[in-house]
Amino acid sequence: MRCDLHTHSFHSDGILAPAEVVAHAREGGVELLALTDHDVTDGLDEARAACAAAGIRFLPGVEISTTWEGMTIHIVGLGIDPAAIILQAGLKGLRDVRHERAQEIDRRLAKHRIPGTLAGASALARGAIVSRTHFARYLHSQGYVTSIGQAFRRYLGRGCPGHTPTVWVPIEEAIAWIQGAGGVAVLAHPARYKLSSGKRRKLLAEFKAGGGHAIEVVSGAHSADDARRFAQFAQEFGLEASLGSDYHGPLEAGGSWARPGSLAPLPPECTPVWRRWAA
Ligand code: AMP
Numbered sequence: 001m002r003c004d005l006h007t008h009s010f011h012s013d014g015i016l017a018p019a020e021v022v023a024h025a026r027e028g029g030v031e032l033l034a035l036t037d038h039d040v041t042d043g044l045d046e047a048r049a050a051c052a053a054a055g056i057r058f059l060p061g062v063e064i065s066t067t068w069e070g071m072t073i074h075i076v077g078l079g080i081d082p083a084a085i086i087l088q089a090g091l092k093g094l095r096d097v098r099h100e101r102a103q104e105i106d107r108r109l110a111k112h113r114i115p116g117t118l119a120g121a122s123a124l125a126r127g128a129i130v131s132r133t134h135f136a137r138y139l140h141s142q143g144y145v146t147s148i149g150q151a152f153r154r155y156l157g158r159g160c161p162g163h164t165p166t167v168w169v170p171i172e173e174a175i176a177w178i179q180g181a182g183g184v185a186v187l188a189h190p191a192r193y194k195l196s197s198g199k200r201r202k203l204l205a206e207f208k209a210g211g212g213h214a215i216e217v218v219s220g221a222h223s224a225d226d227a228r229r230f231a232q233f234a235q236e237f238g239l240e241a242s243l244g245s246d247y248h249g250p251l252e253a254g255g256s257w258a259r260p261g262s263l264a265p266l267p268p269e270c271t272p273v274w275r276r277w278a279a
Pocket residue numbers: 013038065130131132133148149152153248
């Protein structure tokens with residue numbers, strides 16, 4: 001079954017409406033789709049309806065921001081009930097953290113003689129959550145950088161003038177919210193975290209011990225070699241495997257995202273996390 005279990009709409013930092021994400025997934029031949037916006041579930045009703053109309057199976061999802069040993073780690077929840085109070089209360093807390101952080105990024109960039117970035121980023125977010133991606137898009141629109149990647153490298157990433165250390169929630173807590181909402185927890189794009197091999201093992205072991213179910217083996221953020229390595233980690237740690245493009249829209253200044261349905265299949269030794277929904 002061709003699936004894509006990690007995508008974003010403009011309810012977080014994607015560019016498209018949920019129904020447009022579904023249309024692109026359909027063009028890519030996707031048969032099972034999850035919408036997984038950062039820290040918010042507002043796009044799920046529209047995506048569910050669009051999937052029903054397009055004949056695509058739909059999984060409600062979310063991508064939760066967590067902090068582990070001072071590092072931001074993303075945990076995708078799949079098959080969640082968005083009405084679950086434990087999940088919504090948790091996500092609301094993260095959006096409050098985001099709000100505080102956005103104000104601090106604005107202050108830090110203003111000190112660096114770049115004023116008005118919160119207003120600019122908020123306008124681009126159109127009332128949805130403000131992420132660093134919106135700051136990056138604003139910096140690009142004003143000519144401070146030539147690409148979104150450069151905005152992260154020069155202004156928003158670690159060691160940069162706008163970098164604002166943020167404490168999200170512990171991984172176990174995000175997993176508890178996901179499980180409380182009837183979903184399964186998936187470690188997003190594990191190759192993207194810059195970790196020593198010892199720490200990577202520690203992360204995988206703690207994720208598993210905390211109730212984590214699967215890791216993304218094939219991801220828009222992974223190379224073919226990453227997929228092979230993480231297929232082995234999945235086996236070693238008794239974790240199932242997921243696949244997701246991390247699609248944020250068709251084009252981004254200075255780059256583009258993997259299109260839904262465009263990724264290689266999982267390596268054959270993997271157990272697909274979507275088995276439980278594909279039947
Ligand atoms: P936030 O959750 O607000 O900290 O924003 C994180 C988001 O920024 C990620 O979900 C990515 O979509 C995007 N992002 C992070 N690093 C980069 C990068 N180097 N280039 C482009 N986008 C990035």
